Amino acid sequence: MIHNLLKDIEIILASASPRRKKIFEMIGIKALQMPAHIDEVNFCNNPRKLVTTHAVNKALAIRKIVDNDYLIVGSDTIVYQKSEILEKPENKLQAAEFLTLLSGTYHYVYTGVAISYKNQIYSGYEKTKVTFRNLSAYEIEEYINTKEPMDKAGAYGIQGMGSQFVKKISGCYFNVMGFPVYRFYKLLEEIL
């Protein structure tokens, strides 16, 4: 199991996300959390490449400032619908636009993950299909008023009030929450 694979290794989570921290705690990993500031790359038509590159760049940004014994984990999540990438909404209006786009149809969530450890860097991604029920304009307003959408890719949180909009998913749930646990396990298996 992951907590035993990582026993005696110091871990840094290159992310400020409280949801990723929560997933790490859920699988029994203690990590130091260090937000990485990176330049956004532009691969609008290639969500896999986008999230994987962001994840790698986050891990490498922290690698520059800590020594090689730390295992650094970078991660990046986006919502992708009809060739459009929905990141965190910039304001309430944009959140309403995103939720209107997602209502009554499906979208994909991509999360990239990268592990940097002792001169090696391994990366991968996970893709999950998420189907929303129909949302009324009133519900979208109600939801925006809870403030939950504002710091989340695609303007919703599957692990919060947003859960009630999700009819079904196909793929890794934790990916939608922000960190693909199964993919992380597979990469650790290879790297360690």
Next chain:
Amino acid sequence: MIHNLLKDIEIILASASPRRKKIFEMIGIKALQMPAHIDEVNFCNNPRKLVTTHAVNKALAIRKIVDNDYLIVGSDTIVYQKSEILEKPENKLQAAEFLTLLSGTYHYVYTGVAISYKNQIYSGYEKTKVTFRNLSAYEIEEYINTKEPMDKAGAYGIQGMGSQFVKKISGCYFNVMGFPVYRFYKLLEEIL
């Protein structure tokens, strides 16, 4: 949204499950938790009927002792694999057997939900396909030693350390956690 649909209604969750309580909190519902003691029915070859009947019986067991103004929610979760129902393991040995059965293949999780309110009772269920990666005998032992499997249908918790065994799911995630949020919303829409 659910918390507004249920505004000004007193809710009773007819279950002792801390996971169901957590899901209720996640969607903004305050509920009184009252465990219902029911006789198990035996529909081994019909998991839908089993979980729905258990959910209804739990709601009705509480209905007998509280007045009609309360909205009572009953729920029941099982794991189903190859015509076999896996409930909570009775001991460590049975947990090991269940996890061995689930390793490297898929199973279904069924959760029934029932709502009793003002002389009406509505019920439904949700079915989710869950695919596990291969687990080694050593990992199964490690996992059982965490004690997490012991109070959970099928001997695993998707919202805990067990998350790392899950390769993918197809359907409602919250159903696997123990309460089908989307189905609950659909029933509330009908009943209110």
